[in-house]
């Protein structure tokens with residue numbers, strides 16, 4: 001008699017700061033078995049061994065393995081991609097695009113060959129261009145290739161607003177759209193404190209300052225860390241997307257999705273509200289934007305296209 005019960009498998013492509021944190025969160029939240037893949041020899045194996053020793057402490061029955069062989073991701077249900085280099089001093093944004101594009105191309109070929117049915121979440125920066133490239137290189141349906149940025153940018157907006165209002169973070173509902181760069185678009189018109197528009201609670205100039213901080217929040221972390229970029233919150237944000245897919249939660253999340261005319265944009269990945277369920281990105285949710293929000297989204301799209309032109 002065949003046994004159709006199968007453990008879920010999550011492949012983490014890139015076992016650096018975010019990859020390691022993702023592995024820990026996958027274990028803690030019982031999402032399935034984890035494969036950590038990286039090109040650095042020994043590092044993913046070391047992290048996996050360390051994590052396997054944490055499992056008995058928390059009573060977690062998850063298997064975690066580290067590898068330098070991409071074939072070990074075979075049959076993964078989900079691939080979360082963080083492989084790439086962070087920007088180094090003296091390196092232009094354009095240099096980073098080219099370097100990471102080469103890495104994404106290699107990784108895409110591996111995913112296409114070994115995990116053709118996977119839901120792929122890209123985190124590598126510059127995000128919108130890298131997720132676009134991943135979809136083109138794998139040829140996977142656009143529903144199955146998505147970028148993680150909006151969940152994090154939205155979480156940062158929520159955190160700053162909750163701090164300002166001195167309320168629970170769970171009382172703040174926010175949306176940040178557009179590209180994952182300094183030109184992202186915090187959508188004030190849909191941001192509320194338990195249904196109360198934030199504009200009714202916080203003065204406009206103060207909201208301007210908070211939104212400016214949201215746009216620069218990634219850089220604020222980099223400036224403090226000095227040796228890398230944010231990793232706890234990007235990992236947590238990707239986990240929310242993984243769970244929405246694996247458990248068919250149909251959460252409405254901001255994510256970099258492929259647009260086919262929605263918001264007047266075509267053949268472009270950019271941050272918009274989407275529904276993620278068992279079919280991957282099942283729907284792009286179109287919301288009415290104010291004129292200035294539309295203008296900001298278009299400007300942000302223009303910058304993503306500039307990056308794509310470099311690749």
Ligand code: APR
Nearest residue numbers: 014015016017018019038039040082083084103123124125
């Ligand atoms: N295949 C697999 N892994 C690779 C490859 C490759 N071809 N090239 C590089 N890597 C690995 C590196 O060896 C490194 O371990 O990608 C990992 C990236 O990890 P970190 O440098 O620690 O970066 P991290 O903080 O995890 O961020 C990863 O996400 O938020 C973005 O800007 C960030 O692009 C960066 C990415």
